[in-house]
Amino acid sequence: MENKMSILGVEYEIVSPEELNAGEEQIGGFHDGFERKLFVAQHEVKEFMRTCLLHEALHAMFFEAGFENYSDDEKLISALEHLLPKVSGEFKRHNLI
Ligand SMILES: [Zn+2]
DSSP: OSSSSEETTTTEEEEESOOOEEEEEEEEEEEEEETTEEEEEEEEEEEHHHHHHHHHHHHHHHTTTTTTHHOOOOOHHHHHHHHHHHHHHHHTTTTTT
């Protein structure tokens, strides 16, 4: 996985440690908008890592757009993580992106 990603023109570093823990719980990822980092734990299933990266990039997108309340809304981010690829696939099919 490339280790840089532009989020609304701001360069984020993608950090992919073997595992991530939040207290006792193992987690797939998190984002740090102040340090401009997206953390995504390594996983043998690439699709899982891709979904985690999209999730963290969506947090960062709202953060960079100045919508910190949306950035902190896990329900909204989780919904978009699943819905966005379906819609963007149609845009690609119609050569709109
Ligand atoms: Zn999240």
